Structure formats: C-alpha cells, structure tokens
Amino acid sequence: MALDPNGFRKVMGSLATGVTVVTTRDRQGEPRGLTATAVCSVSLTPPLLLVCIDRQADCYEAFQDAEAFAVNLLRDDQETLSHHFARKDARKFEGIAYRPGVTGAPILPGVLAHVECRVQARHPGGDHTIFVGEAVDSGVAPLEDGRSPLLHFRGAYARLGDRLPADPS
Numbered sequence: 724m725a726l727d728p729n730g731f732r733k734v735m736g737s738l739a740t741g742v743t744v745v746t747t748r749d750r751q752g753e754p755r756g757l758t759a760t761a762v763c764s765v766s767l768t769p770p771l772l773l774v775c776i777d778r779q780a781d782c783y784e785a786f787q788d789a790e791a792f793a794v795n796l797l798r799d800d801q802e803t804l805s806h807h808f809a810r811k812d813a814r815k816f817e818g819i820a821y822r823p824g825v826t827g828a829p830i831l832p833g834v835l836a837h838v839e840c841r842v843q844a845r846h847p848g849g850d851h852t853i854f855v856g857e858a859v860d861s862g863v864a865p866l867e868d869g870r871s872p873l874l875h876f877r878g879a880y881a882r883l884g885d886r887l888p889a890d891p892s
C-alpha cells in the first residue's frame with residue numbers, strides 16, 4: 724500500500740533542498756513563475772536538469788506551452804520572494820524586478836545563481852509533470868557579506884550555519 728500524501732510529504736521534507744523560483748513566459752509573452760524545490764540536476768553531457776511542476780498550478784499551462792524556462796536559486800535573504808512566488812496569483816510579477824535572459828525567461832535580481840533551459844522533454848509524474856531542460860545559459864553570483872542559500876527542511880525555511888567558500892570550484 725502506498726504512503727498517504729501527508730506521510731510522504733513528512734518523509735521527503737527531511738531531504739533538505741535549496742529553494743528556487745522557476746520562471747517562463749506564457750503565450751502572450753507575460754512572465755509566469757512559481758516557487759519550487761523539486762529541482763534536480765540530471766546529466767552533465769548534455770547538461771540537463773529537471774523541474775517537477777504541479778498540474779494544478781495556475782502557471783502550469785504556461786510551462787506546458789513554453790520552449791524555455793529559468794531556474795532562479797534563492798539567497799537566504801530572499802525568503803519573502805519565495806513566499807511571494809508560492810502564492811496563487813496570475814499577476815505575481817507586478818512590482819517584481821526582473822530581466823529577460825537569453826531565452827526570454829525572467830531572471831530575478833540578487834539570486835545566488837540562475838540557469839536557463841530549453842525544454843528537452845516532458846514526462847508524466849503523478850500529479851506533477853517532470854520538465855527536463857537543457858541548460859543553455861547560467862550565472863553564479865559571488866557570495867557577499869556571508870550570504871548563503873535559502874534552504875527548505877521539514878516544512879520550514881532554513882539556512883546553512885557553516886562557513887561557505889566564496890565561489891564554487
């Protein structure tokens with residue numbers, strides 16, 4: 724017998740993750756996005772990652788139609804942004820600064836890193852769809868003023884307590 728959703732959420736919540744805002748453009752060219760932790764690196768050659776998006780999300784159709792998306796990796800001072808993009812609101816980008824990346828997908832300022840992808844495949848995954856993207860552009864910001872990634876663990880936001888290397892090797 725399968726675990727119930729609460730039991731599954733509880734156990735998987737023990738897998739600490741980074742927090743991202745995944746963005747795209749809808750058919751009208753409007754920016755869309757949502758907070759997501761179901762993001763994972765898949766392959767190095769070619770460089771592939773996956774993002775799982777709830778089929779009930781209002782922005783789901785935009786991702787289904789899109790040829791590209793961006794993953795914005797949040798810093799520990801961007802918890803408000805995570806709350807904002809986890810809200811149900813079609814006009815989430817109103818008042819939010821962003822710039823279009825090379826694919827046109829919105830890149831948020833001040834993020835730890837971002838990666839833009841061309842959609843390579845869409846796979847069914849229960850009540851989510853697994854979007855596999857090929858990374859075509861990226862940026863990694865230096866860690867200033869002791870900033871660290873925003874994490875999510877057991878249903879709450881968390882931060883790294885350790886000293887961090889300033890730049891990835």
Ligand SMILES: Cc1cc2nc3c(=O)[nH]c(=O)nc-3n(C[C@H](O)[C@H](O)[C@H](O)COP(=O)(O)O)c2cc1C
Pocket residue numbers: 742756757758759760761762775776777778779780781782783805808809810811812813875
């Ligand atoms: C910490 C956190 C992680 C989340 N991870 C995901 C995720 O990986 N995939 C997903 O589809 N929704 C995820 N969500 C939920 C969406 O952000 C939320 O349902 C959002 O309101 C969807 O936006 P929309 O319905 O306005 O398009 C997460 C929410 C939070 C707070």
